Amino acid sequence: MESAAIHPDLEPIAFLLGRWEGAGVGGYPTIESFRFGQEIVFEHNGKPFLRYESKTWLLDDEGNMVRPLATESGFWRALPERQLEVVLSHPTGIVEIYVGEVVFHKIELQTDVVARTATAKEYTAGQRLYGLVNGNLMYAYDMAAEGQALTSHLSAELKKVG
Ligand code: HEM
Numbered sequence: 224m225e226s227a228a229i230h231p232d233l234e235p236i237a238f239l240l241g242r243w244e245g246a247g248v249g250g251y252p253t254i255e256s257f258r259f260g261q262e263i264v265f266e267h268n269g270k271p272f273l274r275y276e277s278k279t280w281l282l283d284d285e286g287n288m289v290r291p292l293a294t295e296s297g298f299w300r301a302l303p304e305r306q307l308e309v310v311l312s313h314p315t316g317i318v319e320i321y322v323g324e325v326v327f328h329k330i331e332l333q334t335d336v337v338a339r340t341a342t343a344k345e346y347t348a349g350q351r352l353y354g355l356v357n358g359n360l361m362y363a364y365d366m367a368a369e370g371q372a373l374t375s376h377l378s379a380e381l382k383k384v385g
Contacts, residue, residue, distance in 0.1 A: 227269030232301040235325040239265040243360050247379025253369050258282040259292055273299040316343030328355035
């Protein structure tokens with residue numbers, strides 16, 4: 224459905240459209256740090272939202288894929304005036320709603336609501352900063368979880384591959 228015309232409200236985040244691949248580093252005060260690979264796909268069908276899916280995998284020191292890590296999917300809803308609402312679901316029993324805005328090629332999101340199942344880890348808030356830098360998609364993700372205040376969990380850089 225990529226052939227549909229882009230909804231005008233989507234224009235500020237149209238640069239996200241397509242397939243991105245890259246790598247990043249992760250960590251948290253409560254866990255060992257790690258390197259990961261990632262693939263992100265953003266699609267649209269003419270309506271004012273992007274369909275979003277991310278897959279990640281653990282990388283060893285040589286850059287080989289070891290095993291799958293986190294995956295997440297959802298919708299990036301574009302509103303007038305460059306405002307965004309993002310709904311994401313995680314197989315770890317967490318769903319989150321972000322609100323934020325686009326400033327040129329920079330997107331800032333923070334959680335408005337988080338809900339989790341009885342067995343999910345204690346996660347209470349997230350903050351994401353995405354930016355287009357030299358044609359690459361870079362982001363940083365901070366979270367509040369397991370008794371920690373908002374602290375860095377991930378950062379990555381992805382190249383457009385489709
Ligand atoms: C690129 C995406 C991500 C990757 C590669 C990733 C990777 C990891 C890894 C390897 C761990 C440590 C082992 C484990 O508990 O499985 C971890 C822990 C954790 N992650 Fe992530 N993660 C990602 C995204 C997220 C997101 C979006 C959330 C929240 C919605 C999240 C919340 C957590 C929590 C709560 C822990 C547990 C920390 C602890 O046990 O003290 N992660 N993550």
